Amino acid sequence: MPVYLYCFVPDDCGAPPAGLAGVDGLPVRAAALGRLRAWVSDVPGPAPEATAERARAHDAVVRAAMAVETPLPARFGQVAADDAALAAAVEGRAASFAEALAHVRGAVEMTVRLLPGGAEASRPPGAAPRAVEGSAAVRSGRAYLERVRERTAAEEEWRRRAGFLQDEVSHAVAAIVRDETRPALLSPVATLAMAHLVPRERVGAYRAAIGGLRERDPALPMMLSGPWAPYSFAPHA
Amino acid sequence: MSERLLPDDEELVLSELLNHVLDKGVVIAGDVMISIADIDLVKVGLTVVITAVETLARRELAAGSPDPKLPTSEP
Numbered sequence: 001m002p003v004y005l006y007c008f009v010p011d012d013c014g015a016p017p018a019g020l021a022g023v024d025g026l027p028v029r030a031a032a033l034g035r036l037r038a039w040v041s042d043v044p045g046p047a048p049e050a051t052a053e054r055a056r057a058h059d060a061v062v063r064a065a066m067a068v069e070t071p072l073p074a075r076f077g078q079v080a081a082d083d084a085a086l087a088a089a090v091e092g093r094a095a096s097f098a099e100a101l102a103h104v105r106g107a108v109e110m111t112v113r114l115l116p117g118g119a120e121a122s123r124p125p126g127a128a129p130r131a132v133e134g135s136a137a138v139r140s141g142r143a144y145l146e147r148v149r150e151r152t153a154a155e156e157e158w159r160r161r162a163g164f165l166q167d168e169v170s171h172a173v174a175a176i177v178r179d180e181t182r183p184a185l186l187s188p189v190a191t192l193a194m195a196h197l198v199p200r201e202r203v204g205a206y207r208a209a210i211g212g213l214r215e216r217d218p219a220l221p222m223m224l225s226g227p228w229a230p231y232s233f234a235p236h237a
Numbered sequence: 238m239s240e241r242l243l244p245d246d247e248e249l250v251l252s253e254l255l256n257h258v259l260d261k262g263v264v265i266a267g268d269v270m271i272s273i274a275d276i277d278l279v280k281v282g283l284t285v286v287i288t289a290v291e292t293l294a295r296r297e298l299a300a301g302s303p304d305p306k307l308p309t310s311e312p
Binding site for chain 2: 005007008050052055056058059072073074075076077078080086089090097111113193223225228231232234235
């Protein structure tokens, strides 16, 4: 029977608590996968489509594990043919997962969402380009180059702002966190998220550090959320 | 009918939940294609996050430091 994967758990977690309901209210059980252990549900068919309710249910199971010890959460929507297929899928990565479980042990994820503004805020959408003199052809060429120049400058400004914001946050919490993820500043987006791996006993200090940043600059465009299970600290290989 | 100008906390929290659950976490085989069934999910977009940041920041400042006890009952 197909199995839906919630997370990989350390040995401390044992079996899920009786009556824990997963996606679509399905019961949750532990699956032994060689060196690893996972929490799964037996599901009737292929991967379920994402809905708000199912997303919450997925996270609720992960949090139930986290109540005992920090698990390695799986992304939503992964179904294997059966336990054996799941075991085969992760066999080659068992060492990497075991290492990741050790890395997140005793910690939680806190997320800081940043709004650097910049590229899209530098000019209102739909605004006309600056007027350019000359013949129609010359105007068109110059206008094009002007737009390119403006866009490049706006993107550089965005990168500068985003980098500055990330550095501010990073410095504020460096002594508190075990690990950090930063998004690559490729092309401008409206929001960026940084994630921190914070030992459980230091979450209060972490919140105070972010609060201190806000007190220094109440207009700092950021939003704190957490604690989460360490979704952002999953190994990629 | 009064128009709701700012998203409520539940929408913000859902937005962050989806950012984690749909976009992060261990991927066990190849690319995971996630199909989105619930039309309401599409509405919870970046605008929701952007418009509410200031409100949240002001509220958190006014309320003082949030309770750091774990795990929390939300989101």
